[in-house]
């Protein structure tokens with residue numbers, strides 16, 4: 374089995390100084406979770422063979438700052454991999470990933486979350502691809518030069534922009550996977566229309582189970598599967614579970630607002646206290662079980678079969694985790710739950726990573 378996580382925000386933690394060569398103990402909040410969900414030790418403990426580290430930039434950065442930030446995060450990943458030669462290896466192809474697994478190495482892939490760092494220049498897209506970026510999530514929380522986001526207050530383009538169409542065509546030519554997570558429904562339908570290769574949703578859940586704009590409708594999942602693509606289920610409790618999301622969404626907004634204030638004045642005791650209180654209020658809401666992840670997998674399987682679903686944790690990019698799956702070290706619990714629900718070994722292998730690697734192979738082959 375090749376167990377693959379198609380999306381985590383570990384580079385953010387590397388940029389904050391986390392040392393993935395050892396367990397990041399200093400991040401522990403008593404009785405809560407470690408602040409980092411990922412490190413190389415826990416990846417090994419969880420039986421994870423490969424993980425996509427997202428080079429994430431905020432839509433609120435100006436273009437040069439976004440490009441600079443992308444370089445910085447890539448550099449941090451390069452450093453972390455270089456410091457752990459017997460444990461992990463930077464990887465850009467499924468064949469290489471399988472070889473790494475045979476040699477006891479965990480494959481670290483690079484994805485880019487938000488196309489802002491390429492600005493309006495396809496040369497920059499090509500350069501990031503040469504640096505090892507194998508997929509690009511077209512945008513994040515807001516619209517950018519490429520397309521609209523599912524959480525933009527106002528659509529800017531009504532789907533892909535004219536430049537966005539060029540980006541998709543160039544990604545097809547380069548053999549980069551187009552990631553439809555975070556993009557608006559209209560953008561999704563444009564990508565399905567214009568991409569010549571299968572597309573992926575690297576960290577998205579099902580809207581039929583929780584009506585959230587970040588989740589995909591059944592129609593979208595069917596179209597994605599018909600194109601040969603795959604949806605990788607996100608572990609974020611607010612995407613997984615309707616009731617949890619209803620209870621916690623106002624608290625999350627409060628926490629984010631407080632955090633913005635607090636980061637400006639980290640030593641202000643009143644802000645520290647407010648931060649503690651908002652985090653405590655959030656943590657007091659009972660989190661859904663990790664089995665919800667498997668409910669979303671079941672839903673996709675019922676809709677389009679087992680060949681079009683996988684796992685995209687979003688670890689280190691989410692402030693809460695499902696109950697029972699607090700970090701990457703616990704990934705085997707999903708495999709055990711799939712087995713309990715009657716999936717065959719073959720089906721589990723495909724869901725665990727085979728499906729995503731198949732799509733990656735296909736996208737890369739189409740470029741040649």
Ligand SMILES: [Zn+2]
Nearest residue numbers: 486555576690
């Ligand atoms: Zn994301």
